[in-house]
Amino acid sequence: MNKFKYYFVLLLAGIAIVSCNKSDDDEVVVVPLRDYTEQYKADNDSILKYLKTNYIEEVNANFDIKITKIPAGGTQVSIWDQTDYPLQTRDVYNDGITYTVYYLSLRQGTGVSPCNYDRISTAYTGYLLDGTQFDSSSGLARTFDLDGAGTSGVFVDGWKEIFPKFKTGTSVIGADGVATYDNFGAGVMFLPSGLAYYGEATDGIKAYSPLVFTFKLFDIARLDHDFDGVFDFQEDINNDGYVYDFRDTVKYPNPPASLIDDTDGDGIADFLDADDDGDGFTTFYEITKPAGQIGNVGGINYGISTYYPWDPIVDNPTTPNTDETEPRGIPRRPTGDLTDPAKAESATNPRKYIDADYLEPTRLRIHLDKTYPYKKQ
Template sequence: MNKAIKAVSLLILISVFYACKKDDGYNIVPPRDYGEQYAAELPLIEEYLKTHYIESVSTDFDISLKEIPEGGTQVSIWDQEEYRLQFKMVKSNDVDYKVYYLVLNEGVGDAPTRGDNVITAYRGTILDGTQFDYRPFPDSYSSLAISIEGWQEIIPLFRAGLHDDSPSPDPATFTDYGAGVMFLPSGLAYFNSSPNSVIGAYESLIFTFKLYAVEYTDLDGDGILNKDETEPGIDIKDYDTDGDGTPNYLDADDDNDGHSTKNEITNQATGERYSFDEIPTCEGGTLKRHLDPACHE
C-alpha cells in the first residue's frame, strides 16, 4: 500500500509541474556551472545596487529605480536607509545564493508558502532597465509552486493586503498589501533558457511586486494545508518527518507507515476529518497520529 501511495503522490506532482512549466523554453543554450555563473553575476547585481537609486515610491508602492548620473549626489540603493537593503541566503544546486531584496511594505494579511496561490501585480526588467513583463492589474490567482525559484523564496517573506469590499466598477482593490523589489541571479530564475526575446540566457532579473491576496492550498491532497506541513521557522521544502526525501507538503504518507495521511486524520467513528489543531496523538505518544509510524487505524 505504501508504494501505491507514493506513486499516486508522484503522479500528482508530475501532472502539476508538467501542466504549468515556469517557462516555454524560447531558447536554451548549453548549461554552465551554477557556481561559476553566480560568481560572475553577483558583482554585476551589487554594482547595480551601488550605481542606482530609488527615485520615488508612490502611495501605492510603485517604485522607480534610476541610475545615478555622473557627478550625481543621490544615495544608492546599497547605501540608502529608508528602505534598507536586505538579503536572504538560498541554497540551490550546491550554490549559496545571496538574494537581495527591498521591503516597501510588509503587508498585514496571510503570508504564503512556496506551494500556495497568490494574486500579485508585478513588473520585471533586466539590469539595463529593459522591461520584459508587466502585470499591473491581476485578476486571478497563480501558483508559487510553478513559479521561478526566486519567487518561491522571496514572496513568502511578505503578507497579503486587505480586500476593499466597497462597491466599485473597477477591478478588486486591496490596501496595506505587501510590496517589494527582488534582485535575482539567473540560477534562481531562468538560468540557461530564454523564455522570451528580451530575457537572455544567464540573465539577472529585477522584479517589483505587490502581494494582494493569498490562497492556501494542499498540494499533495492529504487533507492538510501546505502551511501546516511544517513547524515554525522551517521552510516547507525542508520538513520531511519520515526522511524519505519527499517533504511532507508533497507526501501523501507523512510517516511512511503504509497508511495515507488523509486516512489517519479522519475520525473513523464519524467519517469526518479532524481540523489540523484537533488531530489527536496516539495513546502514550506525543506526535500527531499522521506523523507517528507506530500509530494508525
C-alpha cells in the first residue's frame, strides 16, 4: 500500500481545498469541503445500492473473496440478502457524526484482536464501488500502524474501526524464513468516504469515493504511545476495544461519554497521559518495581522486568535461554497489615502488600488509583 506512505492527512472540516482550476483572470478557485452529514447520506445510499446489486461469487479455501455485480435478470443472492456471511455493522463516531459501517466476517480468527492504535500485519485489496481495483498487497503481508503515524501509517479511518472486530491467526516460520499464516481473521469492509479519503483525490480514487477493502489479519504488535509501560490496549478503560484522542475537537466536537477512556478527566486519554490518575506521580513511576523485587532475590523469582506488567505473564517457550516469567502484575493499593498497627495508615505507616494485591483480577491498579501513593505529610 505504497500510496499510504505519501498521503497527506485529510484536511480538517471547514478548511478549504484549493482547486488546480483557475478562472479566466487567473484567480485561484477555492472549493470548500462538502458537509459531512450530507455526504454521508449520499455515500450510504451508494453503499446500500452496491450491497443489494452485487453478490459473493466465491470465497476460496484461503478466504480470498470475489464479488461480482448481479447481471440484468440474474437470480444471484445479493450481499445484502445472503446468509453465509451475514452482513454486520459498527457505529463509528467521526467528523461530528455517527457513521454506520457495513462489513463481512469471512472468518473471525483464533488469536487476539488489535486495538485501533496497534500495528497490524495484513494482506488487502482495495476497490471502488464500480469494481475497479485501485490497490493491493498482492496477497503478501504488509505492516501498518493503525493510528496513521510514520511512513507506515494508514490514513483510512475505517481501518482502525473494523480491524479490531477481527483476530489474528497462527504462523509458522519455514526454513527459508518465510512465514505461513493460518486461522487468521478475514473480511470485507465497505467504507463511506468520510472514513476513507473524503475530499482528497488520489491515484485512481476520485474525491468523495466510498471504498471496499478485502483483507486478512495475520498478526499484530502492541504499542505504547505514551511510553509509560502500559500498552495502549490495556488503557482501554471501558473495555470496548478502542481508544481515542478526543483533544481534536474539530473531528470529535461532542464525543459520547461511553467512548472516553480518561481516568482523571483531564481531557487526555489514558493511552496518551503520562499520569493516568492525576495524582502527581507518573504512571511509569507508580508501576516501577522496588529495587529489591527485580530478578531472583533470596530464592524468590520476581521477574526480570524493572516494572510490573499489567497482569502476570508466563515464560515464552520459544526463548528457552530466557525466563520471561513475571509472577506479579501491577498491584493495587496495599491491603495487608499496617507497619505499626497502633497508628493510622499514612505515607510513614503504610500497609504491606499481600499476594492478592498483585493478582486479584478486579483490583484497581495503583496507577489508576489517585489515593496511592500516599500523600506526603
